[in-house]
Amino acid sequence: MASRMIKHTASDLQKKRLPSDLRGLTRKILSSAHRGLSRSEFLRELSVHLLSIREWTMAGFWLREKERLYAGVGWRGETFNFEFGTVAYREGALSPAFYQAGDELELIAAFLGYGAIPVRMAAERKGALTIIRHGSGSAWSALLPLAPFGDIQGVLVLKSPVKKAFTTRSAGFFDDLASMVAMGLMSRRVQVALRERVKELTCLYGIAKIVSRHDISLPRLLRCIASLLPPAMLNPEIASARVSLDGEEFRTRTFSESPFRLRSYIDAGGERRGFVEVLYEKAPQELDEGPFLREERKLLDAVAREITLVIDRKRIEDDRSRAEVQLRHADRLATIGQLAAGVAHELNEPLGSILGFAQLAQKSRNLPQALESDMERIVNASLNAREIVRKLLFFARQMPPAKSQVSLNTIVDEGLFFCSSRCARAGIELVTELSPDLPLITADRGQIHQVIVNLAVNALQAMPGGGSLTVRTAREGEWALLAIEDTGPGIDASVLPKIFIPFFTTKDVNEGTGLGLSVVHGIITAHDGIIHVTSTPGKGTRFEVRLPLGEGRGAAQ
Numbered sequence: 001m002a003s004r005m006i007k008h009t010a011s012d013l014q015k016k017r018l019p020s021d022l023r024g025l026t027r028k029i030l031s032s033a034h035r036g037l038s039r040s041e042f043l044r045e046l047s048v049h050l051l052s053i054r055e056w057t058m059a060g061f062w063l064r065e066k067e068r069l070y071a072g073v074g075w076r077g078e079t080f081n082f083e084f085g086t087v088a089y090r091e092g093a094l095s096p097a098f099y100q101a102g103d104e105l106e107l108i109a110a111f112l113g114y115g116a117i118p119v120r121m122a123a124e125r126k127g128a129l130t131i132i133r134h135g136s137g138s139a140w141s142a143l144l145p146l147a148p149f150g151d152i153q154g155v156l157v158l159k160s161p162v163k164k165a166f167t168t169r170s171a172g173f174f175d176d177l178a179s180m181v182a183m184g185l186m187s188r189r190v191q192v193a194l195r196e197r198v199k200e201l202t203c204l205y206g207i208a209k210i211v212s213r214h215d216i217s218l219p220r221l222l223r224c225i226a227s228l229l230p231p232a233m234l235n236p237e238i239a240s241a242r243v244s245l246d247g248e249e250f251r252t253r254t255f256s257e258s259p260f261r262l263r264s265y266i267d268a269g270g271e272r273r274g275f276v277e278v279l280y281e282k283a284p285q286e287l288d289e290g291p292f293l294r295e296e297r298k299l300l301d302a303v304a305r306e307i308t309l310v311i312d313r314k315r316i317e318d319d320r321s322r323a324e325v326q327l328r329h330a331d332r333l334a335t336i337g338q339l340a341a342g343v344a345h346e347l348n349e350p351l352g353s354i355l356g357f358a359q360l361a362q363k364s365r366n367l368p369q370a371l372e373s374d375m376e377r378i379v380n381a382s383l384n385a386r387e388i389v390r391k392l393l394f395f396a397r398q399m400p401p402a403k404s405q406v407s408l409n410t411i412v413d414e415g416l417f418f419c420s421s422r423c424a425r426a427g428i429e430l431v432t433e434l435s436p437d438l439p440l441i442t443a444d445r446g447q448i449h450q451v452i453v454n455l456a457v458n459a460l461q462a463m464p465g466g467g468s469l470t471v472r473t474a475r476e477g478e479w480a481l482l483a484i485e486d487t488g489p490g491i492d493a494s495v496l497p498k499i500f501i502p503f504f505t506t507k508d509v510n511e512g513t514g515l516g517l518s519v520v521h522g523i524i525t526a527h528d529g530i531i532h533v534t535s536t537p538g539k540g541t542r543f544e545v546r547l548p549l550g551e552g553r554g555a556a557q
């Protein structure tokens with residue numbers, strides 16, 4: 001860059017004794033800078049301050065910040081006027097819409113690093129000061145590079161109709177003036193940056209505080225995060241925000257759609273799950289990313305990352321609590337199983353005697369008619385009780401499976417054969433989708449048959465008015481899957497945890513004993529398999545049984 005400049009530092013200025021009008025001006029500039037005003041408000045105040053110390057008619061600022069150019073020009077007419085805007089450099093010239101006097105524009109552009117200083121210009125120079133005469137001498141301009149650290153960041157232009165307003169003899173005064181203005185500009189920028197950083201840190205601190213609370217639900221947390229974002233923006237009064245996760249949106253109260261927005265995406269578990277977005281009602285000015293700052297982009301990215309961590313943490317917590325519930329459930333079932341086995345064994349003996357003696361007594365001749373039918377009742381009741389004991393032993397896994405290599409599809413076909421006429425009578429459509437390449441499983445044929453019948457009977461009982469029963473088999477890695485799905489009323493969430501407990505039933509006395517699913521559970525567990533149920537009230541229920549292929553091992557849920 002071809003220009004001369006004078007480098008000033010705060011200590012240089014402190015060493016000097018400044019004239020009193022400059023000292024007063026310094027105080028005013030610094031107090032404006034410390035208020036953290038916006039760029040345009042600050043330049044407006046600066047031009048008011050400058051025009052108040054001398055009979056200048058115009059004070060204009062041309063600034064270069066982060067590859068952008070801004071101009072703020074204040075002038076005295078009937079009243080004080082001020083214009084501010086971004087400036088484009090095109091074909092060797094700067095072009096603010098509001099600035100007419102074009103003479104010095106080329107020189108300003110050259111000072112700012114665009115092109116060389118034009119030689120033809122009639123100018124006097126001393127120190128930082130360049131004086132230009134306009135037209136026939138009806139107006140004069142003083143150009144002062146603003147270079148707080150030696151690198152030119154802007155140009156101050158003062159105008160006057162009087163020639164003696166700017167003389168090379170007073171170059172020292174103008175040097176000091178330029179340094180003060182440069183430091184004022186820098187001080188404002190530091191103040192604003194500091195204020196923005198404090199706002200961002202406050203936002204991040206607020207987010208960290210809510211995120212650390214484990215008692216808060218994810219929707220509430222996301223709503224809180226959205227509400228913390230607008231105050232962290234450069235223009236909070238026109239900002240609103242939203243967090244979108246899995247299609248659900250959490251917005252600030254004053255949210256309104258707008259094209260002026262900044263968005264960071266929430267990617268969790270390798271998937272795009274949503275985004276965090278801040279919007280301005282209108283675009284106040286062009287900054288780094290639309291009307292937003294680079295730092296605001298970083299903040300939004302950090303918030304999106306924080307939300308990703310929260311989602312991961314919530315998922316782990318949910319998995320853990322689900323596993324704990326399952327473990328507790330399995331524990332309870334095991335305890336009930338031990339109890340059931342004990343009772344079943346104890347009852348087996350006396351039950352055997354009752355049945356044996358009753359059948360013996362039935363064979364005696366000349367029994368009175370009434371006694372004969374009583375004996376029959378005793379035998380039937382004992383047979384029923386023996387069936388219950390058998391089921392309890394199944395549940396308690398006291399009936400070891402007699403395993404062999406069997407085809408699950410064949411057992412399904414045989415099991416459903418018994419149900420098909422019942423399905424037809426009840427208007428239930430029976431759909432089977434059996435995988436043709438399912439390997440053989442090692443299982444007790446009779447017990448697996450029992451599983452299929454018990455699950456199918458429950459499904460049929462759940463659809464007295466008709467529906468659809470779908471039975472599928474499939475290979476899932478090292479497991480054979482058997483899924484039995486109905487379109488019945490489903491199972492209430494309060495009932496679901498109890499369905500495997502022996503004697504738990506929601507059916508009438510004649511319809512259910514509450515042992516069907518406990519038997520299924522006992523058999524599947526004895527086969528090292530897994531049984532899992534999902535149910536949507538009003539839609540239906542799906543039981544999934546997984547049995548290990550070959551000699552695999554599994555765990556009951």
Ligand code: ADP
Nearest residue numbers: 458459462499505506507512513514515516517
């Ligand atoms: P039972 O059928 O004798 O009641 P189960 O142990 O087979 O005993 O089932 C326990 C309970 O689970 C049933 O009473 C019923 O409430 C519920 N249940 C089981 N299967 C289904 C199903 N397919 N649809 C709706 N509820 C079901």
